[in-house]
Amino acid sequence: VEKHQEKLRAQSKLMYETLYAEQIVPALLEESEAVVTADHLHTMHQALETVETDLTETIDATEAVEERKTRRSERSVIRKTKKKCADLRDRELKYTAQLEILGDRNSYSKTDPDATFMRMKDDHMQNGQLKAGYNLQIATNNQFVLGFDLYPNPTDTRTLPPFLHTMLEHFRHLPEKIVADAGYGSEANYEMIMDDY
Incomplete structure (x- = not known):
């Protein structure tokens, strides 16, 4: 979970820096902050929704065919970015919840989060197994x-x-x-x- 969360945060940071450079999202992070949180991702998602709505209104108001095509391709990129942002936000929330459940343990059972995987004694077939317990x-x-x-x-x-x-x-x-x-x-x-x- 920690490795996946680290990769996810690198992707989130890169997305934030790109959107900030393109002036789509406002400044969300301080200079010293290195982590893009789920709240930051939610704010980015809302900003992208606003941009998408503005582009849709512009497309509806435009008569020129070439300009409509250009705006539609811009809107397509914004929609893909918005979807990616929502995915990153949801995964960040999931990983944070999993780490909270984990606490100082190194594993937990998805069906019983209070249980930890432990090496149990051998069964009659001499198979030592990890089981939640x-x-x-x-x-x-x-x-x-x-x-x-x-x-x-x-x-x-x-x-x-x-x-x-x-x-x-x-x-x-x-x-x-x-x-x-x-x-x-x-x-x-x-x-x-x-x-x-």
């Missing part, structure tokens, strides 16, 4: 479930800090000893437990 964390004491939470990140090392924080909110204090398997072991987690809990 959640990382379930459960806290127990003497085989009683004290609490649970779902996380979108696939690794346990990154779920331990928020899970301990959730447990602390529910119970106001944590047990003297926290026992977890090796999947939670990282220097950052050890330091976090020693400093915060």
Whole structure:
């Protein structure tokens, strides 16, 4: 998504610079701004619609055949540019929405945006597959479930800090000893437990 958005923004910038040079759209960007946003593209689309309407009125009012042909070809170029501008705007909005859903994850499922693609355990055919899923964390004491939470990140090392924080909110204090398997072991987690809990 980031690569596609980068290419799209380069195309948008080039279109803006061309339309600005031809005095079709007003100045939309400051000198320091490098990104043409969806709002800029919408403004460009409206300016192109105005130009198209003016050309249509001119064509309707013109009697000379050659001048009408010239104006029609100009209008054709404006219509194509307007369509391209609308396409760029819609794609910019789509990519921005996808990046917002993605957050700090590296993937998400289109059917369940909260789920992340994770490498699941092998099935009976020994096929390890990427599937949309959640990382379930459960806290127990003497085989009683004290609490649970779902996380979108696939690794346990990154779920331990928020899970301990959730447990602390529910119970106001944590047990003297926290026992977890090796999947939670990282220097950052050890330091976090020693400093915060």
